[in-house]
Amino acid sequence: MPDSIHAGHAKRRLPEAGLPGVADARVLPDDSFEAAWSSVFLADELKDRLLQTVASNIRLRATVPFEALPLHGVVLLTGRPGVGKTTLARGLADKIARVVGGLGHWAFIEVDPHALASSSLGRSQRSVEALFGQLLEEQAGQGPLVVLLDEVETLLTDRAALSMEANPIDVHRAVDAALVGLDRLARRHPDVVVLATSNFADAIDPALASRADMVVQIPVPDRHGRRAILEHTIAAIVAAFPGAAPLLGGAVLDHAAQISEGIDGRRLRKAVAAACANDSCDPERVTADDLYASLQRTREQL
Ligand SMILES: Nc1ncnc2c1ncn2[C@@H]1O[C@H](COP(=O)(O)OP(=O)(O)OP(=O)(O)O)[C@@H](O)[C@H]1O
Ligand SMILES: [Mg+2]
Structure with a gap:
């Protein structure tokens, strides 16, 4: 201590x-x-x-x-x-x-x-x-x-x-x-x-x-906030699973933030985790499409 x-x-x-x-x-x-x-x-x-x-x-x-x-x-x-x-x-x-x-x-x-x-x-x-x-x-x-x-x-x-x-x-x-x-x-x-x-x-x-x-x-995050939350979550995953690094690309984050309107911070972070539960169940292989699909599913549940 x-x-x-x-x-x-x-x-x-x-x-x-x-x-x-x-x-x-x-x-x-x-x-x-x-x-x-x-x-x-x-x-x-x-x-x-x-x-x-x-x-x-x-x-x-x-x-x-x-x-x-x-x-x-x-x-x-x-x-x-x-x-x-x-x-x-x-x-x-x-x-x-x-x-x-x-x-x-x-x-x-x-x-x-x-x-x-x-x-x-x-x-x-x-x-x-x-x-x-x-x-x-x-x-x-x-x-x-x-x-x-x-x-x-x-x-x-x-x-x-x-x-x-x-x-x-x-x-x-x-x-x-x-x-x-x-x-x-x-x-x-x-x-x-x-x-x-x-x-x-x-x-x-x-x-x-x-x-x-x-x-x-406290508002639901705007596009700017959603992008920052997604980036923060993905960066933490990339630190442990470097194969997920492509998700940190600027264009990927921009698009992910754009399609996730209305999603709160907690669900955004969970959606990133859900994206990692892809076909191969391997966060090293998560793709941008996995992320978009996961965010889409989250939006449909709102
Ligand atoms: N604006 C935000 N920026 C970053 N992370 C966020 C944001 N909003 C929520 N989160 C994340 O979502 C999770 C839940 O947040 P928290 O428990 O503080 O929400 P809450 O508003 O108190 O929810 P509840 O009303 O259900 O108690 C945390 O991991 C937090 O980091
Ligand atoms: Mg609370």
């Missing part, structure tokens, strides 16, 4: 692995998260704006009273499945820790919302209160923190859309507890950033969107 990680752990006590409600806990910066940031191809302008907004808001929150400027440090990323929201959020967490200095050692906690949900009355409310009131509060007390609330609609379900069958009183209380927890964290800790993601913008309680300092809809 590198010394820097040792040093980070010595400075920050992370929650134990496997604690209910915690999907991941680590010290930032983190090299694998840095790779995540550079592997997501979106307009540079969008990535820059995200980072600049978070960094600037941390500075504002540390100096301007909450009553005058109610910034919660919450960024909400929405968009279709597979457009890179979770990957981008992890990458952003790493970037924040690298760019915003002088606050101490950053930590990262990914919340597992499914572990907090429970059908037994009162339990999810208590789990949510324990998460925000104890675990996150304790972590925030140690220093700057990025919290990832992935698939946030599970935790902050739209209360107005609840049917009466699904134990709505319990869900109401859990959502209330999460909102109270977010408010308390925001007021007490200007160096806590909450990154939330969702495929279901309509299923999220509007009180979360109202607390978000920034709501960003």
Whole structure:
């Protein structure tokens, strides 16, 4: 283990692995998260704006009273499945820790919302209160923190859309507890950033969107983005199977990007893998036609 990680752990006590409600806990910066940031191809302008907004808001929150400027440090990323929201959020967490200095050692906690949900009355409310009131509060007390609330609609379900069958009183209380927890964290800790993601913008309680300092809809990649994703995926395959190198030709990538309109980043990467499952089942022998045919099949499944 590198010394820097040792040093980070010595400075920050992370929650134990496997604690209910915690999907991941680590010290930032983190090299694998840095790779995540550079592997997501979106307009540079969008990535820059995200980072600049978070960094600037941390500075504002540390100096301007909450009553005058109610910034919660919450960024909400929405968009279709597979457009890179979770990957981008992890990458952003790493970037924040690298760019915003002088606050101490950053930590990262990914919340597992499914572990907090429970059908037994009162339990999810208590789990949510324990998460925000104890675990996150304790972590925030140690220093700057990025919290990832992935698939946030599970935790902050739209209360107005609840049917009466699904134990709505319990869900109401859990959502209330999460909102109270977010408010308390925001007021007490200007160096806590909450990154939330969702495929279901309509299923999220509007009180979360109202607390978000920034709501960003992550788009399906355009032709430029699709070309970059295909190139990145194919280059990784070529590194292991040099015979696949012809797929990296400019004309092949241009055409592949052109015929793959509407395909999200996850399916694009999978389509490259599927192209390798050609007649010879040998990635060394994959052809441009295999790639085009695979992308065509993916498009037909959209
Ligand atoms: N714009 C993109 N650029 C590069 N890779 C992408 C992009 N969008 C998605 N991917 C890739 O697709 C895979 C899935 O991404 P990710 O899990 O971040 O998507 P998501 O939006 O969180 O999906 P879901 O809503 O289903 O959770 C990852 O391997 C990611 O690198
Ligand atoms: Mg995701």
